[in-house]
Amino acid sequence: MDSPVRITRAIEFSSSLRYASADLDEAGNRERFGAAAFRHGHNYRLEVTLSGHPDPVTGMVVNLADLKLLLEREIMERFDHRDLNDDTPYFEKRPPTPENVATVIFEILREAVPAQTPLSIRLHQDADLFVDIRGSSR
């Protein structure tokens, strides 16, 4: 009973975006990012994994009902059916690449879940591409 358990909850959100770096002008962004410099959208799938030892009374690493509410508040409300560039403050300077979107989400969740709980996320941009960020406790 000593090995930690990893529990994962997934959510899906749909956002529009365009790759734009503050270091490049419009032509430079087009050249660097191609079609991704035009406004487009994705159905993102986010898998959030917490690990730990099940509480001896509840048998839970984390109460999934609480995690569901947390993800609704921290992620869905910020990103679902929003424009990542214009409706959120995170991508004014850096482009919303899957690496950067995952990094922003990881930082938001790292603040929101208990500091001692190891956190990992996997962000699927589409069926063919995903980003993993694995952290330890804060």
Added chain:
Amino acid sequence: MIELTRRYAFPAAHVLRSESLDERENERIFGKCANANGHGHNYGVEVTVSGRVEPVSGQILPPSELDRIFEQVVMEPFSHRMLNEASAFNGIVPTAENIALVLQELLAPEIERRTNAELSRVRVIETSRNSCEVGEFR
């Protein structure tokens, strides 16, 4: 720790039999997979790279660059081919394990030479029920 994974697929034929075994032993070990005329799979491949997220592009690497490498290194020699006849499998039984190892060996130096990323893992999905992974695990 941040990683990007891209999924690819190619159809190919193979036979599982070892030249160092006689007919009976091949049949015994590989069963229906030893059928001399071969059989085939839609192979799925997940290529995972890690590295620094370059600040201007917001990317570990441009996915299109990984696509080009995969096209040249994997699709050209193996897609719509008999794997046993490919030079990379000379003397190597093309099991999912060996395919993963061969792809790792072919992809790692090209990714290192042509991008700022490095190969973390290769996962070969032979069928929806069988897959094999090589590389770093955390």
